[in-house]
Amino acid sequence: VILLQLEAEGKLSINDPLGKWLPQYPAWRNITIKRLLNMTSGIANYATQPAFVTTLAAGLSTDFSAAQLVSYAVGVPLGPAGWAYSDTNYILAQMIIERVTHDSYADQLTKRIIIPLRLRSLCYAPYTCPAADAARMATGYFFMAGVPSLLGQPVPPLALTWAQGAGGIVSSLQDLTTWDRALYQGRELPPRQQRQLESLVSE
16 A cells, blocks of 8 residues: 555556666566565565575564565575465565655554554554553464474564564554555545555456
Protein backbone atom coordinates (compact mmCIF):
# COMPACT_ATOMS: atom_id res chain seq x y z
CA VAL A 1 0.00 0.00 0.00
CA ILE A 2 2.81 2.42 0.82
CA LEU A 3 4.44 1.75 -2.55
CA LEU A 4 1.13 2.40 -4.32
CA GLN A 5 0.70 5.60 -2.31
CA LEU A 6 4.17 6.68 -3.45
CA GLU A 7 3.19 5.89 -7.04
CA ALA A 8 0.05 8.03 -6.67
CA GLU A 9 2.29 10.84 -5.41
CA GLY A 10 4.46 10.56 -8.53
CA LYS A 11 7.54 9.42 -6.64
CA LEU A 12 7.87 6.05 -8.37
CA SER A 13 6.07 3.65 -10.69
CA ILE A 14 5.39 0.05 -9.81
CA ASN A 15 6.70 -0.66 -13.31
CA ASP A 16 10.12 0.68 -12.30
CA PRO A 17 12.86 -1.96 -12.42
CA LEU A 18 14.78 -2.78 -9.26
CA GLY A 19 17.90 -1.48 -10.92
CA LYS A 20 16.54 2.06 -10.63
CA TRP A 21 16.20 1.94 -6.85
CA LEU A 22 18.41 -0.94 -5.69
CA PRO A 23 21.34 -1.10 -8.12
CA GLN A 24 23.32 -3.16 -5.62
CA TYR A 25 21.43 -6.22 -6.88
CA PRO A 26 22.41 -6.35 -10.59
CA ALA A 27 21.07 -9.87 -11.15
CA TRP A 28 17.58 -8.55 -10.39
CA ARG A 29 17.93 -5.19 -12.13
CA ASN A 30 15.16 -5.83 -14.69
CA ILE A 31 12.58 -7.18 -12.24
CA THR A 32 9.84 -4.63 -11.65
CA ILE A 33 8.35 -3.51 -8.37
CA LYS A 34 5.03 -4.88 -9.61
CA ARG A 35 6.54 -8.36 -9.92
CA LEU A 36 7.81 -8.11 -6.35
CA LEU A 37 4.35 -7.24 -5.10
CA ASN A 38 2.48 -9.89 -7.08
CA MET A 39 5.04 -12.59 -6.26
CA THR A 40 6.12 -13.31 -9.84
CA SER A 41 9.73 -12.07 -9.47
CA GLY A 42 11.28 -15.53 -9.26
CA ILE A 43 13.58 -14.25 -6.50
CA ALA A 44 14.32 -16.94 -3.93
CA ASN A 45 12.80 -16.80 -0.46
CA TYR A 46 15.55 -15.95 2.04
CA ALA A 47 13.58 -17.74 4.77
CA THR A 48 14.14 -21.12 3.13
CA GLN A 49 17.85 -20.74 2.45
CA PRO A 50 20.15 -23.04 4.48
CA ALA A 51 22.44 -20.22 5.63
CA PHE A 52 19.51 -18.24 7.01
CA VAL A 53 18.05 -21.31 8.68
CA THR A 54 21.39 -22.04 10.34
CA THR A 55 21.70 -18.48 11.65
CA LEU A 56 18.14 -18.44 12.94
CA ALA A 57 18.53 -21.82 14.59
CA ALA A 58 21.48 -20.43 16.53
CA GLY A 59 19.17 -17.90 18.20
CA LEU A 60 15.66 -16.61 17.55
CA SER A 61 16.68 -13.24 18.99
CA THR A 62 19.36 -12.69 16.33
CA ASP A 63 19.23 -9.08 15.11
CA PHE A 64 19.00 -9.01 11.31
CA SER A 65 19.23 -6.02 8.97
CA ALA A 66 17.12 -5.88 5.80
CA ALA A 67 20.25 -6.11 3.65
CA GLN A 68 21.39 -9.17 5.59
CA LEU A 69 18.06 -10.91 5.00
CA VAL A 70 18.23 -10.21 1.26
CA SER A 71 21.83 -11.43 1.16
CA TYR A 72 20.66 -14.99 1.80
CA ALA A 73 18.81 -14.94 -1.55
CA VAL A 74 21.58 -13.26 -3.55
CA GLY A 75 23.22 -15.70 -5.96
CA VAL A 76 20.35 -18.18 -5.86
CA PRO A 77 19.08 -18.76 -9.43
CA LEU A 78 15.74 -17.21 -10.29
CA GLY A 79 12.82 -19.58 -10.14
CA PRO A 80 10.59 -20.46 -13.09
CA ALA A 81 8.06 -18.00 -14.46
CA GLY A 82 4.79 -17.83 -12.56
CA TRP A 83 3.60 -17.15 -9.04
CA ALA A 84 5.75 -18.20 -6.09
CA TYR A 85 5.66 -16.60 -2.65
CA SER A 86 8.93 -15.10 -1.43
CA ASP A 87 9.58 -13.10 1.75
CA THR A 88 12.53 -11.53 -0.07
CA ASN A 89 10.12 -9.63 -2.31
CA TYR A 90 8.65 -7.83 0.69
CA ILE A 91 12.06 -6.97 2.14
CA LEU A 92 13.11 -5.51 -1.21
CA ALA A 93 9.84 -3.56 -1.30
CA GLN A 94 10.63 -2.25 2.18
CA MET A 95 14.10 -1.18 1.03
CA ILE A 96 12.63 0.64 -1.98
CA ILE A 97 10.27 2.57 0.30
CA GLU A 98 13.25 3.61 2.40
CA ARG A 99 15.31 4.60 -0.67
CA VAL A 100 12.52 6.65 -2.21
CA THR A 101 11.42 8.43 0.97
CA HIS A 102 14.84 8.76 2.63
CA ASP A 103 13.05 7.54 5.73
CA SER A 104 12.73 4.29 7.63
CA TYR A 105 9.98 1.80 6.85
CA ALA A 106 8.90 2.04 10.50
CA ASP A 107 8.44 5.82 10.22
CA GLN A 108 6.56 5.57 6.91
CA LEU A 109 4.26 2.90 8.33
CA THR A 110 3.59 5.11 11.35
CA LYS A 111 3.00 8.32 9.37
CA ARG A 112 0.93 6.82 6.56
CA ILE A 113 -1.02 4.01 8.24
CA ILE A 114 -0.86 3.88 12.03
CA ILE A 115 -1.45 7.54 12.93
CA PRO A 116 -4.09 8.42 10.28
CA LEU A 117 -6.16 5.33 11.12
CA ARG A 118 -5.58 5.70 14.88
CA LEU A 119 -4.36 2.14 15.20
CA ARG A 120 -3.52 2.14 18.88
CA SER A 121 -2.48 -1.52 19.15
CA LEU A 122 -0.63 -1.92 15.86
CA CYS A 123 3.15 -1.64 15.86
CA TYR A 124 6.19 -2.77 13.90
CA ALA A 125 8.27 -5.17 15.97
CA PRO A 126 10.64 -4.54 17.53
CA TYR A 127 11.11 -1.00 16.22
CA THR A 128 7.93 0.79 17.30
CA CYS A 129 6.42 -1.68 19.79
CA PRO A 130 6.51 -0.57 23.43
CA ALA A 131 8.36 -3.07 25.59
CA ALA A 132 5.23 -3.34 27.74
CA ASP A 133 3.42 -4.90 24.77
CA ALA A 134 5.43 -8.08 25.19
CA ALA A 135 3.85 -8.77 28.57
CA ARG A 136 0.31 -8.79 27.18
CA MET A 137 0.97 -10.67 23.94
CA ALA A 138 0.00 -14.27 23.43
CA THR A 139 3.06 -16.47 23.14
CA GLY A 140 3.91 -17.57 19.62
CA TYR A 141 5.52 -20.92 18.90
CA PHE A 142 7.99 -21.47 16.11
CA PHE A 143 7.03 -23.49 13.07
CA MET A 144 9.27 -23.76 10.04
CA ALA A 145 9.81 -27.18 8.54
CA GLY A 146 13.44 -26.44 7.71
CA VAL A 147 14.41 -25.78 11.33
CA PRO A 148 13.45 -28.92 13.26
CA SER A 149 15.46 -27.90 16.31
CA LEU A 150 13.14 -24.95 16.86
CA LEU A 151 9.77 -26.58 16.20
CA GLY A 152 7.41 -25.84 19.07
CA GLN A 153 9.85 -23.48 20.79
CA PRO A 154 8.39 -20.20 22.11
CA VAL A 155 9.33 -17.19 20.03
CA PRO A 156 10.78 -14.34 22.12
CA PRO A 157 8.21 -11.51 22.24
CA LEU A 158 8.79 -8.83 19.59
CA ALA A 159 11.93 -10.59 18.28
CA LEU A 160 10.94 -10.17 14.64
CA THR A 161 13.91 -8.61 12.87
CA TRP A 162 14.02 -11.84 10.83
CA ALA A 163 10.63 -10.87 9.35
CA GLN A 164 10.58 -7.05 9.07
CA GLY A 165 8.45 -5.93 6.09
CA ALA A 166 7.61 -9.56 5.38
CA GLY A 167 5.74 -10.09 8.65
CA GLY A 168 6.98 -7.86 11.47
CA ILE A 169 3.68 -6.09 12.13
CA VAL A 170 1.93 -6.89 15.42
CA SER A 171 -1.71 -5.94 15.86
CA SER A 172 -4.94 -6.50 17.71
CA LEU A 173 -7.95 -7.89 15.84
CA GLN A 174 -9.72 -4.57 16.36
CA ASP A 175 -6.96 -2.63 14.59
CA LEU A 176 -6.82 -5.23 11.80
CA THR A 177 -10.54 -4.74 11.28
CA THR A 178 -10.08 -0.96 11.09
CA TRP A 179 -7.29 -1.43 8.57
CA ASP A 180 -9.22 -3.88 6.40
CA ARG A 181 -12.24 -1.60 6.25
CA ALA A 182 -10.13 1.41 5.30
CA LEU A 183 -8.25 -0.56 2.65
CA TYR A 184 -11.18 -2.25 0.93
CA GLN A 185 -13.46 0.77 1.16
CA GLY A 186 -10.87 2.62 -0.94
CA ARG A 187 -9.77 5.09 1.73
CA GLU A 188 -6.04 4.32 1.44
CA LEU A 189 -5.50 4.62 -2.32
CA PRO A 190 -6.81 6.52 -5.35
CA PRO A 191 -8.97 4.43 -7.74
CA ARG A 192 -6.14 3.56 -10.15
CA GLN A 193 -3.88 2.22 -7.41
CA GLN A 194 -6.82 0.48 -5.75
CA ARG A 195 -7.46 -1.43 -8.98
CA GLN A 196 -3.80 -2.43 -9.10
CA LEU A 197 -3.95 -3.62 -5.50
CA GLU A 198 -6.97 -5.80 -6.18
CA SER A 199 -5.82 -7.19 -9.53
CA LEU A 200 -5.30 -10.95 -9.73
CA VAL A 201 -2.32 -12.88 -11.05
CA SER A 202 -2.84 -15.97 -13.15
CA GLU A 203 -0.45 -18.81 -12.39
